[in-house]
Amino acid sequence: MDYEQAIEEAPPGWRHFSVEDIERLPRFVRARELARVPQGENAERVVRALFWTLVYHLEPARWDELASFEPIHPDLIEALPRTAARGLDIGAGSGRLTQHLVSRCHDVIAVEPSAGLRSLLARRLPSVDVVEAWAEALPFPDRCSQLTAACGVFGPEAAVLSELRRVTAPGGVIALISPEKPEWFEAQGWDRITAPAVRAPQHPAWIDDFFGPPSPPRELLMAKV
Secondary structure (H helix, E strand, C coil): CCHHHHHHCCCHHHHHCCHHHHCCCCHHHHHHHHCCCCCCCCHHHHHHHCHHHHHHHHCHHHHHHHHHCCCCCHHHHHHCCCCEEEEEEECCCCCCCHHHHCCCEEEEEEECCCHHHHHHHHHHCCCCEEECCCHHHCCCCCCCEEEEEEECCCCCCHHHHHHHHHHEEEEEEEEEECCCCHHHHHHCCCEEEECCCCCCCCCCHHHHHHHCCCCCCCEEEEEEC
């Protein structure tokens, strides 16, 4: 998500954070995020732009609870390859997609930069190898994955897509659930599946107040390498 879009679409919970909270981010995360902030930007716009980063790294339990009320549509899971030697979940969060890859892949590796989310995922799915990394610099050899997947994480970012292609073996599949700008991927020849909209499960009122209404993922874009 680009900077201006992040500001415009920041959920109501951005008010929960302040500029001081940015200083609480891990140093490497803070440096990475502030590098995209224009010089002289006012505090409110910066906090709005960094909302999701602040949640992932400072309030991972909030994200985990939101994800539990935004289950991936079963039609999308059903459309994923059924057997793969290795599956990678990039930007895995607390394991919303990872849990489904476990039953479809012999070996699963989850990549997640947030320490808090990695901890939640590792406790929940002890058979999964959980790795700290960013999507544009994956610490894996070329062509090592038969199913490279992500949920609600990326758009058409050249550096990220290049890495996803690099680590995916010939004949393997890249599967992006609810990526940003799905129409871009479709125009590039990716297969697009849009499942029917479903009502989010019953959930606490604070989720709407903080994140806005839950929106379970229901689009899948897939490309064979």
